[in-house]
Amino acid sequence: MTTPFALEPHQRQWCAELRALAAEQLRPLASEGTPGRVNRPLVAALGDLGLLARVFPAEGPVRAMDLCLLRESLAAECTEAETALALQGLGAYPVALSGTAEQRARLLPEVVAGRAVAAFALSEPDAGSDAAALSLRADADGPGRWRLTGEKCWISNAPEADFCTVFARTTAGAGARGVTAFAVPADRPGLTGAPLDMLSPHPIGTLVFDGVPVTGDDLLGEADGGFRVAMRTLNLFRPSVGAFAVGMAQAALDAAVRHAGERQAFGGPLKDLQAVSHQLAEMATRTEAARLLVYAAAATYDASASGAGAGAAGVASSSAMAKLLATETAQYVVDAAVQLHGARALRRGHLLEHLYREVRAPRIYEGASEVQRTIIAKELYRGRAGASDGAASQEGENR
Structure with missing residues (x-):
C-alpha cells in the first residue's frame, strides 16, 4: 500500500518499478x-542498475524521502x-558528507559502481548504544599521523569491506x-577481523586494529569532530x-492477506473468521501509521x-x-503473520521464517529502541525549556 496523501504519482510509479526490479533481477x-557474507554480485548489480547512484546523486546530497522509498520498495x-x-550508503556517506574532494573522487565512484564495499565502524564491544564512550585509540604518531589501536564489533560488511569509516578517540x-x-x-597493516554468526543473515563482523x-x-x-559526522x-x-521495517511489514501483511483468503478452515476461508479479519x-x-511517520520524518529532514525546516532538533526527534x-510495528506484524500461517511459516526457507529472522535486528541497529525513546524524551524537554524561555522573554518585553 502507498498513500496518495504522502506520495506524488511519479513516486508511486517509481516504487512499483523498484519492487518489480527487486523481484525479477535482484532476488535471484x-x-x-x-x-552472513558480503554478496559482491548483488552489490555490483545495485551499481549496474543505477540504484547506488540514487544514494549518492551527482547533483548533491541524497534526499531522505528518496532513500526511504528506495529502501522500503526493495525490502518488500x-x-x-x-x-x-x-x-553501502551508511559506510560511504561520511565520505560524501565530510570527505575532501580527493577522497570523494577516489572512493565514491567505486562505491556507486558496486566495485568497492564500504563499512561504518562505530560500535565497540563496550560502546554500542553509548556511542560517545568509544575506546578505540588514535594515538598521535607525529604531525598529522596517528596509529589506531583497539577493537570494533557488530560492524556491517566487516571484515570483507574494502574500506571502513572508522571512529576513534x-x-x-x-x-x-x-x-x-x-x-x-582494508589493506592497512595491522587491520584484521572476523565474521560473526548472527540471527539475522547480515554480513557483520569484528575489526581489530593493532597500531594501524x-x-x-x-x-x-x-x-x-568525528562524532558530529x-x-x-x-x-x-x-x-x-524505519522504511526498511515498513517494507518488511508490508511483505508480511501481503502474505497474511493472501493466506487468509486462500486457506480453508472451519468451513470457509480464514478471512471470514472475525478474529482473523480483525487481526489483519x-x-x-x-503498518500504514508507521509508513506515514517515516515519510513525515523524511520530509522533516x-x-x-534545504533551510526550510525546523532544524536539527526536529530532525533528531522525528x-x-x-x-x-516502524521497527516495533514490523516486529508485531511479522510475528502476527507467522501466527496466522501456523507451522508452515516456521519452515526454513519460508518467506515469513526469513522475515522473522530479519525483523529483529533493526530494533537494535543504528540506535536501539530504548535509545530512540531517550532521544525523543530529551527533545520533549528541550522543547519545553525553549517554550519557557520564550514566554519569559515575551513577559519581560511586555513589562
Missing part, C-alpha cells in the same frame, strides 16, 4: 549468496538487496568531543531504517537540509520516532 542474485521484495544498498576524557573519523583502507597507521589524508572532516549520518539513515485490520493500520515506531 540474493538467493545465490551466502547468508528482497531484504538482501535492501541491506546491501543500505550498508583522539582526545582522552573528552567524550563525544574527542572522536575523529577516518576512511581506512592513518594520516591526514585519511581524515574525514576535522580532528575531534557519525550523528549526521545516523540522522539521515534512521528514518530509512490491526496489522494494516499499524529534507526541509531542514527520525527517532520514525525508527522506533
Whole structure:
C-alpha cells in the first residue's frame, strides 16, 4: 500500500518499478549468496542498475524521502538487496558528507559502481548504544599521523569491506568531543577481523586494529569532530531504517492477506473468521501509521537540509520516532503473520521464517529502541525549556 496523501504519482510509479526490479533481477542474485557474507554480485548489480547512484546523486546530497522509498520498495521484495544498498550508503556517506574532494573522487565512484564495499565502524564491544564512550585509540604518531589501536564489533560488511569509516578517540576524557573519523583502507597493516554468526543473515563482523597507521589524508572532516559526522549520518539513515521495517511489514501483511483468503478452515476461508479479519485490520493500520511517520520524518529532514525546516532538533526527534515506531510495528506484524500461517511459516526457507529472522535486528541497529525513546524524551524537554524561555522573554518585553 502507498498513500496518495504522502506520495506524488511519479513516486508511486517509481516504487512499483523498484519492487518489480527487486523481484525479477535482484532476488535471484540474493538467493545465490551466502547468508552472513558480503554478496559482491548483488552489490555490483545495485551499481549496474543505477540504484547506488540514487544514494549518492551527482547533483548533491541524497534526499531522505528518496532513500526511504528506495529502501522500503526493495525490502518488500528482497531484504538482501535492501541491506546491501543500505550498508553501502551508511559506510560511504561520511565520505560524501565530510570527505575532501580527493577522497570523494577516489572512493565514491567505486562505491556507486558496486566495485568497492564500504563499512561504518562505530560500535565497540563496550560502546554500542553509548556511542560517545568509544575506546578505540588514535594515538598521535607525529604531525598529522596517528596509529589506531583497539577493537570494533557488530560492524556491517566487516571484515570483507574494502574500506571502513572508522571512529576513534583522539582526545582522552573528552567524550563525544574527542572522536575523529577516518576512511581506512582494508589493506592497512595491522587491520584484521572476523565474521560473526548472527540471527539475522547480515554480513557483520569484528575489526581489530593493532597500531594501524592513518594520516591526514585519511581524515574525514576535522580532528575531534568525528562524532558530529557519525550523528549526521545516523540522522539521515534512521528514518530509512524505519522504511526498511515498513517494507518488511508490508511483505508480511501481503502474505497474511493472501493466506487468509486462500486457506480453508472451519468451513470457509480464514478471512471470514472475525478474529482473523480483525487481526489483519490491526496489522494494516499499524503498518500504514508507521509508513506515514517515516515519510513525515523524511520530509522533516529534507526541509531542514534545504533551510526550510525546523532544524536539527526536529530532525533528531522525528527520525527517532520514525525508527522506533516502524521497527516495533514490523516486529508485531511479522510475528502476527507467522501466527496466522501456523507451522508452515516456521519452515526454513519460508518467506515469513526469513522475515522473522530479519525483523529483529533493526530494533537494535543504528540506535536501539530504548535509545530512540531517550532521544525523543530529551527533545520533549528541550522543547519545553525553549517554550519557557520564550514566554519569559515575551513577559519581560511586555513589562
